[in-house]
Amino acid sequence: MSSLAVQFARLRRHSDAAGKTYDYVSFLDLAHTLRVWADMKQTMSSAAPKFSESIAFRTATPSRHALRTLRGREFVYSLLPDDVTTHASNGVIIGLKNQPADAEVIANWRRNGAQLEVGFYAYISPPHKQRVAEIFRGQGLRRCTFQEWMNSAVVVGSHPAEHGRLVPFSLTREQLIRRVANELDASHPRGMEVPVRAAEASRATHYLLGHMVAGLPLPYLHLLKDSQDILGVAAKYFANEKT
Secondary structure, three states, rough: OHHHOOOOOOHHHHHHHHOOOOOHHHHHHHHHHHHHEEEEEEEEHHOOOOHOOOOOOOEOOOOHHHHOOOOOOOOOEOOOOOOOOOOOOOOOEEOOOOOOOOEEEEEEEEEEOOOOEEEEEEEEOOOOOOOOHHHHHOEEEEEEHHHHHOEEEEEEEEEEHHOOOEEEEEEEEHHHHHHHHHOOOOOOOOOOOOOOOHHHHHHHHHHOOOEOOOOHHHHHHHHHHHHHHHHHHHHHHHHHOOO
């Protein structure tokens, strides 16, 4: 079996486990496995050119109107072009842990039998007078290659820092995968020094861990979505490879 087929089977196993029940170890195992796919980003063009050149991945582009409207507020804008599916919902808690009273949380989710489908999450503090549908109008969708997909923003926002300052952030899929994998015991022991170039992505990732959707930390859902997207596209290329 090729190394790519092994990584496909490995990702499928960890994605299935993380999607069935919320378990912190399963979350870390999924992050570590996705980090391998992030590492393969540069070599995929030669190792699997058909997969690499495929534009079967979908990504979302942040609404410029939303970014302008929410400037000066604490907010999270989660970019999910399609639903992420999970059986692992832990209650129906949606929003930030210790959420302030002057905040608005918006989430699109529905139950489909035993599973939960989440298609949108946003958090705004303080709330805006405009309707949510108006604020987030204009989000773009496009098809892209695996490398472009990894490099695309998956969540944007502004998080609070010292002295009441707000720090804007934009995390790509690869950044979120690497920060979870490298700092939460998934790939390296916790406490290792964070590279200067990754410091802001690190702070944003830790902030996002406090956001809950159906009782699950937001990065958990994003990594689960990443795995489901890769498996959906890669099945055509790697699923049936034999030893």
